[in-house]
Amino acid sequence: MPAGTVVGVNPMLTHLLDGLWADPHRFDPDRFGPEPSRLRHRYAYVPFGGGAHGCLGANFASLQVRALLRTLLERFEIRPADDRPQQWYHWPNCRPVGGMRLALRPL
Numbered sequence: 410m411p412a413g414t415v416v417g418v419n420p421m422l423t424h425l426l427d428g429l430w431a432d433p434h435r436f437d438p439d440r441f442g443p444e445p446s447r448l449r450h451r452y453a454y455v456p457f458g459g460g461a462h463g464c465l466g467a468n469f470a471s472l473q474v475r476a477l478l479r480t481l482l483e484r485f486e487i488r489p490a491d492d493r494p495q496q497w498y499h500w501p502n503c504r505p506v507g508g509m510r511l512a513l514r515p516l
């Protein structure tokens with residue numbers, strides 16, 4: 410690679426690589442359990458980057474999201490508000506194009 414070449418890493422593509430993930434498009438929270446996580450390459454899952462400049466807020470951000478999801482999922486059933494096919498941005502991070510309308514039903 411010539412000196413000065415700009416190199417970028419796309420975490421979304423890494424998170425879909427067949428060699429690293431079995432059936433990567435399937436919703437499978439168990440793949441993030443302690444044992445599968447221990448057996449995985451340390452840079453297979455990099456939502457917070459990695460190495461010397463890995464995200465300093467990773468633990469804090471993970472804790473916040475878990476606390477929010479636990480609070481919400483204990484109290485509400487959450488579904489898409491309509492059948493509209495959803496499109497996604499994949500850069501700079503994964504998020505729905507035009508937002509995503511959700512319907513919350515109290516449990």
Ligand code: HEM
Pocket residue numbers: 456457458459460461462463464465466467469470471
């Ligand atoms: C879901 C939330 C977050 C995501 C997905 C995220 C993701 C990232 C990513 C991908 C990087 C670049 C890592 C690399 O270059 O390898 C980064 C860097 C960084 N993040 Fe986060 N981050 C999040 C939340 C936070 C929070 C809450 C804080 C602070 C409280 C934070 C502080 C930082 C800092 C200081 C860096 C720069 C580290 C360095 O260059 O040495 N981040 N983050």
